[in-house]
């Protein structure tokens with residue numbers, strides 16, 4: 001079967017094509033879409049691309065960070081101002097994948113993919129969606145929480161730069177150094193007078209799409225980051241999760257190890273990507 005490839009200079013036109021064309025799929029870095037095409041996925045009849053320069057824009061101003069949806073993991077690794085995100089970008093596949101893999105593609109990648117999306121959730125990012133009639137912004141957890149995302153086209157994501165040392169990330173994988181996640185955890189734990197003030201925690205591979213751990217966040221509020229202080233958050237760690245059994249790990253195993261790794265992350269015992 002032949003595939004139509006449509007390339008648009010404006011993202012708005014690409015968004016229009018995604019809603020109008022039958023079996024249309026947006027192509028970003030293509031690490032997953034090209035695989036699907038090579039496997040002759042019958043659901044893809046038209047590939048939609050865009051050369052809109054906004055897609056690859058990185059904006060850093062007055063404590064706000066904006067990443068075009070087409071920004072790659074390699075581009076993030078090349079930006080010193082985004083050093084807190086380097087462990088996350090480095091955790092996505094191997095070097096060849098990172099050259100192509102984009103922020104937008106990571107948001108829409110099926111679980112257990114989505115390590116970067118988990119980080120963006122913990123940073124309380126908003127997503128700007130492109131549409132034929134303009135753009136609109138919505139919280140990322142709202143976008144990721146939708147059961148049916150339809151022909152959504154993400155233009156960019158934006159978030160407030162985290163306080164120094166407040167952002168943490170870990171990824172658990174069985175294949176080193178570039179395996180897919182058993183799970184990943186991202187957390188933003190700002191401290192005020194030695195107490196957590198405004199915790200944000202998100203998991204990758206613990207639900208059909210990356211999720212916020214809101215019960216654990218609440219349990220951490222006002223607590224200190226020591227063994228006794230984090231205990232209530234660990235007790236609430238599973239709330240809102242629904243991990244899958246897949247080729248990487250069983251749901252049971254994911255549940256078993258989640259509190260262990262959350263504890264390590266919160267106590268600062270593990271900052272590396274693998275375990």
Ligand SMILES: Cc1cc2nc3c(=O)[nH]c(=O)nc-3n(C[C@H](O)[C@H](O)[C@H](O)COP(=O)(O)OP(=O)(O)OC[C@H]3O[C@@H](n4cnc5c(N)ncnc54)[C@H](O)[C@@H]3O)c2cc1C
Pocket residue numbers: 025026027028029030031032033034069070091092093094097100101102103104105106107108109112113114115116152153154155178179180181
């Ligand atoms: C060998 C290998 C290893 C990998 N390892 C990891 C890993 O460790 N961690 C991880 O998280 N992922 C991993 N991935 C998955 C994938 O590479 C990443 O999630 C990547 O970020 C996807 O981005 P992409 O630009 O390549 O997406 P594409 O393949 O272009 O697209 C993926 C999906 O997202 C949609 N999409 C892309 N951009 C947009 C947009 N702007 N708006 C709306 N929809 C969009 C596409 O239509 C498609 O449905 C791996 C993939 C491979 C092949």
